[in-house]
Amino acid sequence: MYPPDAPDRGRGEWRWQRYLTNVLDPKRLSIVEVVALYDARWKRETSFLLIKRLLDRRMWVGSQNGIWLQVVATFLMYALLLDLCDDVAQALGVQLEAISVEMVYRGLYHYVWQWHRVSTKETRPAI
Structure with missing residues (x-):
């Protein structure tokens, strides 16, 4: 969940985020690591999209x-x-x-x- 004052998270409301993984052991992959991995992946995806759109x-x-x-x-x-x-x-x-x-x-x-x-x-x- 993101706090209401987190940037780009809506109108001051708490929002739940869902993450899908096949690693179920929290000792191997913690929730903090899952969020960091998704964040890094999302940044790569948006970078590719931006490159394709801007540089055409x-x-x-x-x-x-x-x-x-x-x-x-x-x-x-x-x-x-x-x-x-x-x-x-x-x-x-x-x-x-x-x-x-x-x-x-x-x-x-x-x-x-x-x-x-x-x-x-x-x-x-x-x-």
Whole structure:
């Protein structure tokens, strides 16, 4: 059960969570470990979903080596995006969990456009 003040847990109500496991011996796997495993798995699943949705990577090549290179490049882009989110969180003085990876990614286009506009304006000769 989560307490009412736990983040993202509803409207101040207690909520039961159910976990399914085939390990029934609490000496081998405690409930705390089960919750931690589910949490880690859920984070991986949502990371894959975010990568697929934001980066929208389609396979451009058919060879096994080409596909592998695309997968590695996609995960490298995601790692760089998370690093950028960490920098944004640090600059704002908030926790990384408070930063929306999707909003940072979507804001990159506007940031680069504005940066390009300002940098080309400064290099143009004054008339």
